[in-house]
Structure formats: structure tokens, C-alpha cells
Amino acid sequence: MSIASNKVLIQEAELKNLGSQAFQRLGLPPADAADVVEVLLLADLFGLSTHGLSRLESYGERLKVGGINAHAQIKVSNPAPAIRLIDGDNAVGPLVGMHALRAAMAAAEQQGVGIAFARNSNHFGPISPYGLIAANAGYASIIGSNATTTIAPWGGTDARVGNSPIGFGVPHPGGNHFLLDMAMSVVARAKIRNALKAGATIPSDWATDAEGLPTTDPKQALDGFLQPIGGHKGYGLALMVDLFAGLLSNAAYLTHVKSWVDAPDEPQNLGHFFLLIDTKRLGSPQWLAERMSDFAAILHGSPAALAERPVIQPGEIELARMASQREHGIAIDSDVLALLRRA
Amino acid sequence: MSIASNKVLIQEAELKNLGSQAFQRLGLPPADAADVVEVLLLADLFGLSTHGLSRLESYGERLKVGGINAHAQIKVSNPAPAIRLIDGDNAVGPLVGMHALRAAMAAAEQQGVGIAFARNSNHFGPISPYGLIAANAGYASIIGSNATTTIAPWGGTDARVGNSPIGFGVPHPGGNHFLLDMAMSVVARAKIRNALKAGATIPSDWATDAEGLPTTDPKQALDGFLQPIGGHKGYGLALMVDLFAGLLSNAAYLTHVKSWVDAPDEPQNLGHFFLLIDTKRLGSPQWLAERMSDFAAILHGSPAALAERPVIQPGEIELARMASQREHGIAIDSDVLALLRRA
Numbered sequence: 001m002s003i004a005s006n007k008v009l010i011q012e013a014e015l016k017n018l019g020s021q022a023f024q025r026l027g028l029p030p031a032d033a034a035d036v037v038e039v040l041l042l043a044d045l046f047g048l049s050t051h052g053l054s055r056l057e058s059y060g061e062r063l064k065v066g067g068i069n070a071h072a073q074i075k076v077s078n079p080a081p082a083i084r085l086i087d088g089d090n091a092v093g094p095l096v097g098m099h100a101l102r103a104a105m106a107a108a109e110q111q112g113v114g115i116a117f118a119r120n121s122n123h124f125g126p127i128s129p130y131g132l133i134a135a136n137a138g139y140a141s142i143i144g145s146n147a148t149t150t151i152a153p154w155g156g157t158d159a160r161v162g163n164s165p166i167g168f169g170v171p172h173p174g175g176n177h178f179l180l181d182m183a184m185s186v187v188a189r190a191k192i193r194n195a196l197k198a199g200a201t202i203p204s205d206w207a208t209d210a211e212g213l214p215t216t217d218p219k220q221a222l223d224g225f226l227q228p229i230g231g232h233k234g235y236g237l238a239l240m241v242d243l244f245a246g247l248l249s250n251a252a253y254l255t256h257v258k259s260w261v262d263a264p265d266e267p268q269n270l271g272h273f274f275l276l277i278d279t280k281r282l283g284s285p286q287w288l289a290e291r292m293s294d295f296a297a298i299l300h301g302s303p304a305a306l307a308e309r310p311v312i313q314p315g316e317i318e319l320a321r322m323a324s325q326r327e328h329g330i331a332i333d334s335d336v337l338a339l340l341r342r343a
Numbered sequence: 344m345s346i347a348s349n350k351v352l353i354q355e356a357e358l359k360n361l362g363s364q365a366f367q368r369l370g371l372p373p374a375d376a377a378d379v380v381e382v383l384l385l386a387d388l389f390g391l392s393t394h395g396l397s398r399l400e401s402y403g404e405r406l407k408v409g410g411i412n413a414h415a416q417i418k419v420s421n422p423a424p425a426i427r428l429i430d431g432d433n434a435v436g437p438l439v440g441m442h443a444l445r446a447a448m449a450a451a452e453q454q455g456v457g458i459a460f461a462r463n464s465n466h467f468g469p470i471s472p473y474g475l476i477a478a479n480a481g482y483a484s485i486i487g488s489n490a491t492t493t494i495a496p497w498g499g500t501d502a503r504v505g506n507s508p509i510g511f512g513v514p515h516p517g518g519n520h521f522l523l524d525m526a527m528s529v530v531a532r533a534k535i536r537n538a539l540k541a542g543a544t545i546p547s548d549w550a551t552d553a554e555g556l557p558t559t560d561p562k563q564a565l566d567g568f569l570q571p572i573g574g575h576k577g578y579g580l581a582l583m584v585d586l587f588a589g590l591l592s593n594a595a596y597l598t599h600v601k602s603w604v605d606a607p608d609e610p611q612n613l614g615h616f617f618l619l620i621d622t623k624r625l626g627s628p629q630w631l632a633e634r635m636s637d638f639a640a641i642l643h644g645s646p647a648a649l650a651e652r653p654v655i656q657p658g659e660i661e662l663a664r665m666a667s668q669r670e671h672g673i674a675i676d677s678d679v680l681a682l683l684r685r686a
Contacts, residue, residue, distance in 0.1 A: 080455025080624040082425045112423025115456050115620060140591065142485070156645030156654040168583040170591070178586060180579040205548060212648030229573025236523040236657040239642075240511040243521060247634050248483060248513070248625055254641045275618070277458060281423040282591055291590050298597045299582075302499030305555030311499040314579040 009329030027070030039094035042129035046318035093124035117249035127167030135171035154235035157212035179315030352672030370413030382437035385472035436467035460592035470510030478514035497578035500555035507584035515635035522658030
């Protein structure tokens with residue numbers, strides 16, 4: 001395996017240990033540090049390094065100034081047999097996420113379906129790690145979180161909607177799960193920055209200028225707002241995620257969500273939802289494995305428009321990278337490794 | 344209210360009666376006809392005339408050739424406290440949809456969350472009518488259906504994925520519900536046909552040519568495939584809908600779904616899912632109404648990029664049209680009215 005020059009290879013067990021020690025030095029009890037590291041380490045295994053253990057830096061800064069509570073007492077209540085409400089007590093996001101995931105799994109095991117609504121939380125990492133844990137236990141999932149507002153309402157001219165992520169998982173008992181994890185913008189801001197550096201224009205559906213009008217100029221785009229996928233459709237999806245993750249969970253929503261950049265020492269009151277379905281209640285693992293294999297085979301059978309880019313199903317790249325990195329070691333930024341060692 | 348020259352205004356009660364009589368003449372028992380008409384009439388009230396009572400034509404053709412079962416015996420089973428499985432017995436789609444919706448609402452009332460998976464079904468109309476019925480009873484909803492394959496997998500070159508619709512609803516106890524109902528393509532094929540007629544090019548993200556490559560030529564696009572919103576993101580969303588609606592429900596999925604155009608006399612075995620959450624378990628109607636009003640007010644408060652197009656929330660146009668048409672009469676195509684009278 002070739003890796004970039006600023007990356008080093010490290011074994012999973014060692015990285016897990018380093019992460020756990022680092023979060024414990026930031027004040028987390030060992031069991032809580034283990035939950036946080038489980039999510040962030042899976043992100044690194046999937047190759048999602050921007051959402052992996054590199055987050056120690058931003059989480060650590062907020063833990064140090066009291067913007068995140070290192071000694072949170074997370075509470076779970078049951079307002080209905082299949083519903084769990086999680087009060088995150090302003091804990092590190094992935095810790096709230098893992099509590100909510102376990103609560104939703106327990107409800108789904110009992111009732112067939114379970115939903116956990118979490119409030120008083122923070123950035124909870126990427127979604128696919130939660131989707132993987134759920135899928136490995138046989139649960140299909142719809143999981144979402146709201147986020148600081150960075151995009152304009154469709155047709156509007158100021159940031160009032162978060163680029164909220166949503167994820168969907170469907171288990172394949174053989175391990176080839178369907179895992180989709182996406183935010184609502186057409187592209188991330190980094191792609192616009194790259195276009196600016198390269199002196200290139202951008203497609204008109206990537207972003208608007210500061211007046212809310214579509215632009216092909218990357219400089220104007222960086223002063224403006226990212227556009228959601230499909231225009232009004234992606235805008236609607238972003239709202240749906242915020243309604244489920246923020247409004248229904250009794251967390252903050254839209255502009256009520258505090259920015260961790262502008263106010264790192266204040267609680268954000270982010271919200272999440274974890275909706276799980278126990279597929280074992282729908283049919284046997286053999287039944288599901290056959291159908292999931294057939295589903296993927298139908299997609300793979302479509303001849304590729306570009307020979308070098310065969311048709312894939314969401315999750316394939318991440319699961320393959322996880323398998324490879326478990327065998328050969330995890331490629332991690334040397335700066336992140338240094339941070340883990342000294343944090 | 345001004346209406347197009349080929350439209351006539353008709354009162355809701357009269358249209359309901361005409362629809363019910365028409366479906367009874369096609370062999371449906373009165374209660375079943377009432378269920379079908381409830382969904383299609385709401386579509387017309389919302390202004391979704393392509394998915395309203397005009398569907399009598401295509402549904403009727405298939406009922407006459409035995410492709411849809413007029414005397415279906417729909418069965419419901421409970422594999423878990425919060426799960427319902429609906430066997431539609433190849434009934435008219437909206438009839439299966441209404442049975443599934445009621446089953447999911449009953450499960451959600453008991454458990455807080457309920458999901459109904461329907462199989463052996465047909466085109467079930469638009470989603471927003473179901474979302475409205477659920478929202479009026481206090482349920483938030485995620486509802487989806489699979490569809491005949493018309494789009495290519497992302498990067499592929501033949502039709503293997505349906506342009507599957509998904510809908511989301513969140514109730515406002517005061518009636519201003521959030522209702523989003525969308526298919527996965529950037530645009531409908533009709534918009535490409537219009538561009539061809541006008542001699543115009545189309546944006547490169549609307550469709551691919553027959554070789555799966557993006558095109559700006561509407562003629563090549565009509566020989567090719569619609570593109571999903573956000574490229575690989577919309578592709579993933581379309582797959583998620585089919586996995587939940589088709590694969591998990593034990594219905595057909597992807598290319599296993601029969602085309603009602605190519606094989607009108609054969610069962611399609613479409614699948615749907617109805618996932619409902621009882622918001623009354625999360626807080627009081629007052630709590631929810633305040634938050635929903637505030638949510639909409641934040642969006643409305645964003646100054647519009649174009650003065651003639653103020654920021655709206657999904658569902659607003661449809662709910663306003665319903666209120667107006669209930670007061671002034673429903674604008675319906677004169678051909679559809681003639682069809683309803685003679686069917």
C-alpha cells in the first residue's frame with residue numbers, strides 16, 4: 001500500500017490506545033473515551049480522515065475551555081415503548097451518539113423499530129460508523145444530525161440552514177452492507193477553494209454569491225453559500241434532517257444552533273436522531289443475504305460509462321478501505337499522530 | 344381564481360362522488376373505492392393533477408385487463424410490536440397505501456413509532472396525501488415507494504434504478520405542516536421535452552445520453568437517462584428508497600419491478616414503506632406548534648434573492664392550493680372529468 005508522504009501507518013490497536021489515552025487526558029472517564037474513540041477510529045478506518053481522530057484538536061479545544069462537558073451524565077428516558085430521549089448533558093458528540101445508538105438498538109430489539117432523539121449534544125463524527133455498528137447487529141438505520149447554519153434557505157440570502165448530514169444503512173448478513181452517508185451540499189467548500197487555486201470556474205449549481213444568486217466564480221462562491229443537491233429538493237431534505245434531529249428532539253434548530261467556531265466555550269445544543277429497524281423480524285439472515293447480494297449484483301452488472309469507473313454501491317469503498325487498513329495498518333496524518341501523543 | 348381554458352371548476356363533494364362511482368364501475372367495493380379516491384382527490388386538491396384522479400385512466404386500463412386486482416383481499420401481519428407487513432394482493436396502489444398507512448398509524452399509536460412494509464402493490468399516487476393524513480393525526484412520517492426502473496446506476500449505462508419517490512412530513516398542530524414529496528431526478532422528463540420543443544439546450548446535470556455521459560442536447564437526453572440530484576448522492580438516495588420499500592418489504596426491487604407500460608396485464612409487485620412517529624409522545628401540541636411556527640418564521644425571514652420568489656417551506660404551496668380549491672372549487676381537466684363520468 002502506498003501512502004502520502006505526510007502519512008504514517010499505524011496498527012488499529014495502537015491507534016485505539018493512543019486515542020483513548022488522549023481523551024482520558026482531556027478528562028473523560030475510560031469508558032467514555034472508549035465510546036468516542038470507537039466512532040472516530042471507524043472514521044479513520046473508512047478513510048474519512050477529516051472526521052476521524054483528527055477531531056481531537058477541535059473537540060480538545062472546546063473541552064479545555066468548558067464548551068464541551070468532560071464529565072457529562074447522559075440521561076435516557078422512555079416516553080413510549082419504541083422511543084428513547086437522550087439528554088447528552090453537553091458531552092462530546094460521539095459519546096452522546098453511542099448512547100443514543102445503543103438506546104435505539106435496545107428499543108428496536110424489543111419492538112422491531114426504535115428511535116432515539118438526542119439533544120444537548122455536539123458534533124458526533126461521521127454517520128457511517130454508527131450505520132456499520134447497527135448493520136453488524138442486523139439493524140437497518142436512518143441517522144441524522146443537525147449542524148451549524150452555513151447555507152441559505154432556497155431562494156434566500158443568508159445562512160439559516162445547516163449542511164446537515166444524513167445516513168442510511170441496510171445490513172448484508174455477509175458484511176457487504178449498504179452504507180450511505182451524505183451532507184446536503186453538492187460539494188464541500190474545499191472543492192471550491194481548489195477551483196480558486198487552480199484559476200478555474202465552477203459549475204453554477206455548486207454555490208451562490210452573497211446575494212443568493214448562482215455563480216461560476218469560485219471567489220464569489222466562497223463569499224456566498226453552498227447550494228444543496230437538486231436545489232429545492234436538497235433544501236427540503238436539509239430541513240427534514242433538522243426537523244427530526246433538532247426540532248422533534250427538543251434540541252436547537254436552524255439559527256438557534258450555536259457555532260463552535262464563533263462560540264467555542266458555549267454549548268451548541270445540537271440534536272441527532274437514530275432510527276433503527278430490526279431486519280431479523282422481516283426474514284432470515286439467509287433471505288436477507290440473498291436479496292442484498294442480488295441487489296448489488298444488479299447494480300454491478302450495468303456496463304460502466306467510463307471503463308475506469310465501474311458501478312458501485314454506497315459503502316463499498318469505505319468497507320474495502322477498512323479491510324485493507326485492518327490488514328496493512330491505518331494511514332494517519334503525522335501531525336494527527338503527534339497531536340494524539342501530546343494532547 | 345383564473346383557470347386554464349381546458350379546466351373546469353368542480354366542488355370537492357361532487358368530484359369525490361364521481362371518483363367513487365367510477366372506481367366502483369371498475370369493480371371496486373365502495374369502501375375500497377373511497378380509499379383510492381381519498382388519496383387521488385387530495386392530490387388534485389394539492390394541484391398535483393398528474394397524480395390525481397387523472398390516474399383513473401391508467402389504473403382503469405390495468406383493472407380491465409386483470410393487471411390490477413379489483414377484488415383484492417389485503418392482509419396485515421404483525422411480526423413485531425412496531426412492525427406491520429402488508430400483502431397488497433395486487434390491489435390498486437392507493438388502496439394498499441391507505442391500508443399500510445392505517446396499520447403504521449396504529450402501531451405508532453401503541454409504540455410511539457411504527458413502520459408498515461407493503462408488497463404486491465402498484466403505483467400508489469403521490470406521497471403528500473399520506474403525509475397530510477398522518478400529520479393531521481399528529482404523526483411525523485417518512486414514506487417511500489419503489490418504481491419501474493428508468494434511471495441508470497451512477498456511472499452505468501442502462502436503466503436499473505427507479506426514480507423512486509420519498510416523502511417526509513412533520514405535523515404543525517395548527518395545520519401548517521412540513522410536507523416534502525420528491526422523486527430523485529433533477530427534473531422530470533417533461534422539462535427535457537419542453538427544451539427540445541423550444542430548441543434550447545439543457546444543463547449538463549439533468550440527463551445523460553444513451554452511453555451514460557452527461558449531455559446538454561435534449562434529444563440525446565431523451566434517448567438516455569435522467570440524472571439523480573447531486574449525482575452519486577441522489578443515486579444513493581434512490582437505492583435507499585428501493586431497499587426499504589422493495590427489498591426489506593419482500594416486494595420486487597430494481598429490475599425485478601415489472602413495467603406497467605410494457606406489461607400492463609402483469610402484477611408489478613411494487614413495494615412501499617410507511618414509517619410514522621407519534622409526536623404527541625415527544626411533547627404537547629402547544630410545544631410542537633410553537634417550535635414549528637418558529638422554524639417556518641426563521642426560513643421566511645431570509646430576504647429573497649429574487650423579490651418575486653420569497654422563501655417558502657416545503658408543503659406551503661400545496662396546502663394553500665388545497666385551502667383555495669376547497670373554497671372556490673377544484674380545477675380539473677375537462678378530459679379527466681369526461682373520463683370520470685363515462686369510465
